[in-house]
Amino acid sequence: MKAEYFPYGIQFHREQWERLDLDEVRRSLGSAPPVLFFRHLAARLNRDNRPVQARELNLFALLNRVFRHVVAHYATDQVPDALALAAVRADLDLDVGPLRATLLAMVGDFPPTQVIDGLEAPVAFLTANPERPRITLLEVLLVKVAAENPAVDPFRAILDDSSLAENSPYLQAVARIEDALR
Numbered sequence: 001m002k003a004e005y006f007p008y009g010i011q012f013h014r015e016q017w018e019r020l021d022l023d024e025v026r027r028s029l030g031s032a033p034p035v036l037f038f039r040h041l042a043a044r045l046n047r048d049n050r051p052v053q054a055r056e057l058n059l060f061a062l063l064n065r066v067f068r069h070v071v072a073h074y075a076t077d078q079v080p081d082a083l084a085l086a087a088v089r090a091d092l093d094l095d096v097g098p099l100r101a102t103l104l105a106m107v108g109d110f111p112p113t114q115v116i117d118g119l120e121a122p123v124a125f126l127t128a129n130p131e132r133p134r135i136t137l138l139e140v141l142l143v144k145v146a147a148e149n150p151a152v153d154p155f156r157a158i159l160d161d162s163s164l165a166e167n168s169p170y171l172q173a174v175a176r177i178e179d180a181l182r
Contacts, residue, residue, distance in 0.1 A: 004113065005112045005113070005135055005136070005138075005139045006110070006112065006113065006139070007026060007037075007113050007116065008034045008037050008038070008061055009034070009061040009064050009065055009068075010057065010060055010061045010064055010158075011064075011110050011139070011142065011143050011146055011158065011159050012110065012111075012158050012159075013109060013110060013157070013158055013159065013160050013161075013163070014108065014109055014110065014111050015163075016157050016158040016160070017111075017116065017158075020041065020044045020045070020158075021044075022041065022044075023116070025037060025040045025041070025044075034058065034061065035054060035058050038054035038055075038057035038058050038061070039054040041054070041057055041155075041158075042054045042056075042057060045154075045155055045157070045158075048157075050154055050155065050157075051154060052154045052155050056154060056155070057155065060146075060151075060152060060155075064142060064146075067142055067145070068138065068142070071083070071138055081134070082181075083134060083137050083138060083141070083177070084134055084137070086177050086180040086181045087099055087137065087177055087180070089180035090173075090176035090177050090179065090180040091176070092173060092176060092177065094133040094134065094137065095133070098168075098169035098172065098173050099137075099169075099173050100133075101168050101169055102140060102164075102168045102169055102170045102173045102174075103126055103133055103136045103137065103140065104122055104123065104126065104168070105164055105167050105168035105170065106136055106139065106140050106143070106164060106168075106170070107122035107125050107126060107136060108122045109161075109163050109164045109167075110139065110143060110164070112125060112136075112139075137177075140170065140173075140174065141174060141177065143159065143161050143164070144161065144170075144174045146159045146161075147159060147160075147161045
């Protein structure tokens, strides 16, 4: 699970990405360090009278990186393919049914870099590489963790999972996988 799903390592709801015109920021910065992007993001969020600092966004990105590293270590060294196995134990399938619907909704609502850049449609993203459903499952779980984290309140708008919950069996699928991981 090495591939980077989101630009800059943090979750962005598609509507907020578009509303804040983050494509323009990303293009203008090129390969500049992520903290510069976070400064622009904080400034755009602050226009809505939300006191957000770039360092908070940078720390959140670091926290996500740590979570991804821990899961990758666990799913590689301790229990190979742990998340996919948890899905099987939860009677969920990465390729069909409620989990697949959740993954498709995730790629639509929280698009990966390839979808943001217009290189792939959501369905194509999930089918282009057998690892991508697994990576997307990890990101689904991280979106749920972020949604429950009160520390992200200043920038919760970019992480709002309500449309994912309304338009897919996201909450039920996550609950079943969490139970299977216990």
